[in-house]
Amino acid sequence: MEILQRAVELFRQRFNAEPEFIARAPGRVNLLGEHVDYNDGFVLPAAIDRATYIAFRRSSAHQSTLLAADLGEETTFTSKSVAEKRTAAGTPLPDWGLYPAGVMWSLHSKALDAPPMDAVFSSAVPRGAGLSSSASVEMAFGVAWEKLGSWKLPPMELALLGQRAENQYVGVNCGIMDQFASACGVKDRLLHLDCRSLEWNTLKLSADIAIVIADTSIRRSLTGSAYNDRRSACETAVRILRGVMPAITALRDVSVEAFNQHAAMLPPLVEKRARHIVEEISRTRTSVTLLEAGDVSHFGELMDQCHLSLRDLYEVSCPELDVMTEIAQSLPGCYGARLTGAGFGGCTVNLVAQESVGTFAGQLAERYSQRTGLHPEIYICRAADGAGVEAV
Ligand code: GLA
Numbered sequence: 001m002e003i004l005q006r007a008v009e010l011f012r013q014r015f016n017a018e019p020e021f022i023a024r025a026p027g028r029v030n031l032l033g034e035h036v037d038y039n040d041g042f043v044l045p046a047a048i049d050r051a052t053y054i055a056f057r058r059s060s061a062h063q064s065t066l067l068a069a070d071l072g073e074e075t076t077f078t079s080k081s082v083a084e085k086r087t088a089a090g091t092p093l094p095d096w097g098l099y100p101a102g103v104m105w106s107l108h109s110k111a112l113d114a115p116p117m118d119a120v121f122s123s124a125v126p127r128g129a130g131l132s133s134s135a136s137v138e139m140a141f142g143v144a145w146e147k148l149g150s151w152k153l154p155p156m157e158l159a160l161l162g163q164r165a166e167n168q169y170v171g172v173n174c175g176i177m178d179q180f181a182s183a184c185g186v187k188d189r190l191l192h193l194d195c196r197s198l199e200w201n202t203l204k205l206s207a208d209i210a211i212v213i214a215d216t217s218i219r220r221s222l223t224g225s226a227y228n229d230r231r232s233a234c235e236t237a238v239r240i241l242r243g244v245m246p247a248i249t250a251l252r253d254v255s256v257e258a259f260n261q262h263a264a265m266l267p268p269l270v271e272k273r274a275r276h277i278v279e280e281i282s283r284t285r286t287s288v289t290l291l292e293a294g295d296v297s298h299f300g301e302l303m304d305q306c307h308l309s310l311r312d313l314y315e316v317s318c319p320e321l322d323v324m325t326e327i328a329q330s331l332p333g334c335y336g337a338r339l340t341g342a343g344f345g346g347c348t349v350n351l352v353a354q355e356s357v358g359t360f361a362g363q364l365a366e367r368y369s370q371r372t373g374l375h376p377e378i379y380i381c382r383a384a385d386g387a388g389v390e391a392v
């Protein structure tokens with residue numbers, strides 16, 4: 001809440017008035033189904049109790065004025081200037097400004113009203129840490145404009161508009177998982193999304209299991225291009241495999257058996273990337289039955305396997321994520337551990353028996369520091385509700 005109070009305080013100082021509303025949109029952690037959303041697979045994320053907050057009001061001016069409290073920077077834009085990725089003054093938008101401006105651009109593309117706003121925003125979702133800080137910013141601005149524009153969309157529709165902003169405006173070819181989790185989160189539940197049909201339901205994680213997030217403190221770099229590369233390798237695999245399986249439209253349509261049969265058709269690097277996807281989709285399918293049966297041990301094993309696959313086949317891990325995972329897996333009470341999100345740095349997700357959480361967190365932090373000289377943040381997290389707005 002400190003973050004929210006700071007945003008409100010800064011709003012008063014900057015605009016010499018009270019904000020009218022507060023928007024909140026959470027980050028997310030993904031338990032299983034990594035890099036499969038853009039292959040029409042299944043994902044198992046949860047919205048987390050760390051969020052982006054915006055204190056805002058409708059502006060009487062022609063332009064929106066946004067203050068990014070965490071950066072101490074301000075930008076302005078109008079509905080016209082966003083189309084050119086420019087500020088109201090005609091200069092290029094700062095990188096962070098592309099997210100809110102992209103959301104405005106995306107809403108306009110659907111003829112949704114996104115009136116000018118005065119806003120201060122601040123986030124408890126660390127940036128570049130694999131917890132979807134960008135999606136939380138996008139969804140917070142999405143619900144803020146929904147309020148000011150007096151329209152209402154189903155949360156999934158808003159998520160799709162956020163994804164569109166990120167794909168076509170910011171330029172990262174991400175899937176739907178992050179915006180979905182931020183928009184549709186449900187308190188104390190895991191989310192299970194079919195990324196093809198966009199149908200979803202929630203699953204229970206037994207109350208004696210905690211979700212622990214461990215931040216390596218390594219911030220990813222070059223994510224956009226490495227991420228887009230992975231995505232195009234998957235598209236290449238589909239193109240080639242269609243030669244023998246003409247009906248497939250995504251790697252989701254390829255079973256592990258069929259993949260093994262035809263893998264030799266693929267260039268070696270493409271084969272590795274595609275194998276991760278095909279096997280990960282199979283793991284995620286199995287995991288739903290396991291969770292429904294309360295079989296956390298077996299589910300945790302699938303998480304461990306997922307990490308190895310992301311490390312060796314998809315090659316999106318880094319030494320610090322591997323060390324963090326290895327230590328976690330050796331500690332009592334840990335069912336499973338793996339990197340979460342896009343990778344290349346950021347956080348791991350761990351499923352831990354509640355009774356062991358205290359020692360687990362302490363030991364993990366201590367041993368990670370000993371081995372790397374870095375200081376990790378460990379969050380014991382609770383699944384949270386999706387984005388929303390409240391009057392101040
Ligand atoms: C990022 C993207 C998501 C998803 C994950 C990997 O978070 O935004 O769409 O692809 O990486 O699972």
